[in-house]
Amino acid sequence: MGTPLEPRDAQAEEVVDRLMEEYPDSTISLRYSNRLELLIAVILSAQCTDERVNKETEHLFAKYDGPEDYASVDEEELAEDLNSITYYNSKAGYIKSSARDIIEKHDGEVPDTMDELTELSGVGRKTANVVLQHGHDVVEGIVVDTHVQRISRRLGLTEEKRPEAIEPDLMEIVPEDVWQQYTHLLIDHGRATCTARNPDCDDCVLADICPSEKGDSDIDLASGEAW
């Protein structure tokens, strides 16, 4: 005898079911061939499209190999290699600093705990969760990026605004075995249909269960969502 599903729980399960049907092969779109490359790709992906990150890392990963290469390169040279990525000066510093720490504090290996990862420069909870999930097969949270934040709120799955508050809120209603899938599904849906600026509600498989759907005047502009 299970307790009846709360509305938010049922909403979450319905969202996951429908999106899994819509995006059956949904998975990480960053390209990498080892944990260090994964870490670097995710650091670079902050406020930048994965498509552009993949285009740049193709050259980057051919030029640089282990953490020693990133730790020893001149920071300005590394920044030039990243000059079509958002915030390339900051990210060059993050990567160089993280590579040094990986060599000096972690025996050349990318750490496998949340605390150790978030101590690295340029690595917050979102980046650490991605590296844990895809680099170490450790799922201890839900990756909350800009798409997960925006769409979870539009669907009424959370009313929290900050990613640090949204994550534990979602962890209570999304079944644990689909925490990793949940992020990929919302990212795919965010890119294809539920875009930030001009969501295509007419072609959305969630329209009938979405409180923000165009034409429904119940919630729409509430709480500062651009809608």
Next chain:
DNA sequence: CTCCCGATAT
């Protein structure tokens, strides 16, 4: 809170 900051879509 501000700053970082190029490429792309609208």
Next chain:
DNA sequence: ATATCAGGAG
């Protein structure tokens, strides 16, 4: 011209 892109540091 402007908003947005797998955020994080100070």
